[in-house]
Amino acid sequence: MKYMVLIYGDEGWLERQSEADLATHHQRWMDHSQELQDAGVVRDGAALQPTATATTVRGAGKPLVSDGPFAETREQLGGYYVIEAEDLETAIGVARRIPAARKGTVEIRPVLKFG
Numbered sequence: 001m002k003y004m005v006l007i008y009g010d011e012g013w014l015e016r017q018s019e020a021d022l023a024t025h026h027q028r029w030m031d032h033s034q035e036l037q038d039a040g041v042v043r044d045g046a047a048l049q050p051t052a053t054a055t056t057v058r059g060a061g062k063p064l065v066s067d068g069p070f071a072e073t074r075e076q077l078g079g080y081y082v083i084e085a086e087d088l089e090t091a092i093g094v095a096r097r098i099p100a101a102r103k104g105t106v107e108i109r110p111v112l113k114f115g
Contacts, residue, residue, distance in 0.1 A: 009104030045081035
């Protein structure tokens with residue numbers, strides 16, 4: 001089954017880290033990404049630009065288009081993976097090892113299949 005793994009965290013956290021801590025954090029991500037690649041579970045994934053670059057579209061008919069994120073929150077969507085996992089427990093195991101899970105939130109949602 002495919003799962004979307006949404007990775008949330010405080011964007012400002014990176015700005016508050018020392019260069020050494022950022023290097024350690026970056027290496028954790030690189031190691032984790034390699035682990036997922038080696039396990040063959042990743043189908044897609046990407047890091048996202050900061051929320052300051054977001055554009056939001058709302059409404060039907062003549063939509064309202066505005067700069068910025070949809071909602072003010074403590075945590076922002078920073079990236080995602082689409083993974084293939086046997087079941088939810090396996091997907092949770094993948095999500096628990098994501099470095100952002102230490103300080104942020106990782107949401108797992110099954111991908112809906114049509115047809």
